[in-house]
Amino acid sequence: MSHDVPNRADGSAWRMVDGEMIVVSATTANILSLNGTGAFVWERLDGEKSIGAIAAELAEAYEVSRDEAEEHVSEFLGSLHDEGLVKYEREASAR
Amino acid sequence: MSGTLPRIAVLDTGARESNTPINVLFELTHRCNLRCFHCYVIADKRPELDTHEVRGVLDQLAEAGTLFITFTGGEIMLRQDLFEVLEHARDRHFAIRLFTNGTLIDEEAADRIARIKPVDVGVSVYGPTAEIHEAVTKARGSFDKSVRALQLLHDRGIMTHLKCVLMEENVNVRGGVGDLADELGAYAQFDPQVTPRNDGDLSPTSHSIDDTELSNVVHASQLRGALDLDTALCAAGRDSASISPAGDVLPCVQWPMPIGNLRQQPFSEIWSSPEASAIRDLTMSKLDTCRDCPDLGFCSLCLGLNYVENGDATRPSSSVCRMARARKKGAEG
Numbered sequence: 068m069s070h071d072v073p074n075r076a077d078g079s080a081w082r083m084v085d086g087e088m089i090v091v092s093a094t095t096a097n098i099l100s101l102n103g104t105g106a107f108v109w110e111r112l113d114g115e116k117s118i119g120a121i122a123a124e125l126a127e128a129y130e131v132s133r134d135e136a137e138e139h140v141s142e143f144l145g146s147l148h149d150e151g152l153v154k155y156e157r158e159a160s161a162r
Numbered sequence: 163m164s165g166t167l168p169r170i171a172v173l174d175t176g177a178r179e180s181n182t183p184i185n186v187l188f189e190l191t192h193r194c195n196l197r198c199f200h201c202y203v204i205a206d207k208r209p210e211l212d213t214h215e216v217r218g219v220l221d222q223l224a225e226a227g228t229l230f231i232t233f234t235g236g237e238i239m240l241r242q243d244l245f246e247v248l249e250h251a252r253d254r255h256f257a258i259r260l261f262t263n264g265t266l267i268d269e270e271a272a273d274r275i276a277r278i279k280p281v282d283v284g285v286s287v288y289g290p291t292a293e294i295h296e297a298v299t300k301a302r303g304s305f306d307k308s309v310r311a312l313q314l315l316h317d318r319g320i321m322t323h324l325k326c327v328l329m330e331e332n333v334n335v336r337g338g339v340g341d342l343a344d345e346l347g348a349y350a351q352f353d354p355q356v357t358p359r360n361d362g363d364l365s366p367t368s369h370s371i372d373d374t375e376l377s378n379v380v381h382a383s384q385l386r387g388a389l390d391l392d393t394a395l396c397a398a399g400r401d402s403a404s405i406s407p408a409g410d411v412l413p414c415v416q417w418p419m420p421i422g423n424l425r426q427q428p429f430s431e432i433w434s435s436p437e438a439s440a441i442r443d444l445t446m447s448k449l450d451t452c453r454d455c456p457d458l459g460f461c462s463l464c465l466g467l468n469y470v471e472n473g474d475a476t477r478p479s480s481s482v483c484r485m486a487r488a489r490k491k492g493a494e495g
Contacts, residue, residue: 077279078252078278078279079255080229080230080255080256080257080258080281081229081255082184082224082227082228082229082255083227084182084184084227084229085180085182085227089184089229091229091230091257091281092281093257093279093280093281096281096282096321098257
């Protein structure tokens with residue numbers, strides 16, 4: 068799981084507006100507003116970084132354990148996936 | 163590790179206090195292949211922004227915070243560079259909506275639209291049959307083409323809706339339009355307000371439905387309570403803007419009063435100009451006639467239609483007043 072590489076789904080729209088990250092799903096047309104940690108993760112969904120790598124950056128930025136960060140990231144990505152905002156690519160090898 | 167990780171969350175998007183132009187309606191052309199008798203557009207004779215200029219404007223809008231962009235016309239499919247424009251918008255991460263009459267959308271165009279992944283495509287349909295629709299569009303065969311476009315887009319998983327202005331000619335068959343939308347996997351959006359042309363010509367409003375019908379079709383309810391004198395009256399010029407084919411920046415497509423032109427000034431300069439501030443200064447305190455109106459709670463207050471009808475955004479539009487009366491009448495039974 069932590070080696071999965073998430074990416075923003077094609078057609079996802081987003082903008083940082085007045086310090087608030089707003090994303091729009093091309094699948095559901097739903098409009099979501101992400102809080103600070105949500106925006107932190109969204110900005111790192113580039114099809115290159117694994118869930119583990121993103122969680123490591125989050126853990127460092129917020130000074131929490133990597134396990135806790137990974138649990139949060141996975142749960143959040145699950146919500147985004149349900150909205151059609153995230154697609155996954157299995158990482159070829161652990162980074 | 164000593165920190166506490168805030169739950170990663172999705173929040174409700176709230177109303178915006180700042181003047182970020184999050185919604186922009188971009189008229190790519192005024193050219194059209196239909197001749198709908200109620201159309202508000204007065205074709206601008208100046209050259210349209212070219213591909214390079216449109217791309218530059220999109221870059222500026224992305225920088226300014228625009229997220230939702232609606233491309234409309236005229237008929238957008240008449241722009242030879244439409245897909246180049248749409249691809250650029252997609253690459254700048256806009257949420258894209260398209261308004262079209264659909265008559266020029268074939269399988270290949272539908273495939274290309276699907277690759278853009280618009281959040282919604284609105285197709286103008288004025289009746290459930292060719293006879294009724296084409297009496298409005300004045301174009302034989304346009305009904306079948308528009309319906310086919312809706313089907314092609316739906317088949318490709320694109321959310322679609324039927325845009326239907328309600329007029330005397332079609333108000334009695336609106337149920338059929340709703341049924342057609344259902345058959346096409348779309349939804350129907352009805353607008354009971356026929357607006358004047360952008361030069362103030364009221365002739366399209368002769369097709370407006372009568373007061374009794376209007377009371378039946380409007381959402382019969384009070385829209386708001388008392389308004390503070392400092393209350394902003396609409397999103398125009400605040401979190402919404404419109405851009406004309408020749409690059410004029412307007413507060414709203416229904417408020418054709420340019421506050422600047424993108425061939426002469428960058429968007430950021432126009433959006434922070436005294437002309438833009440003057441739009442934002444039009445609060446309730448400036449509407450002497452409306453302030454004490456007994457129908458105010460039922461009124462949608464459209465400064466743009468005020469301007470089109472009277473040449474003055476602070477003087478009430480007769481068609482907006484009529485809608486308010488209908489809403490009030492419906493609510494009071």
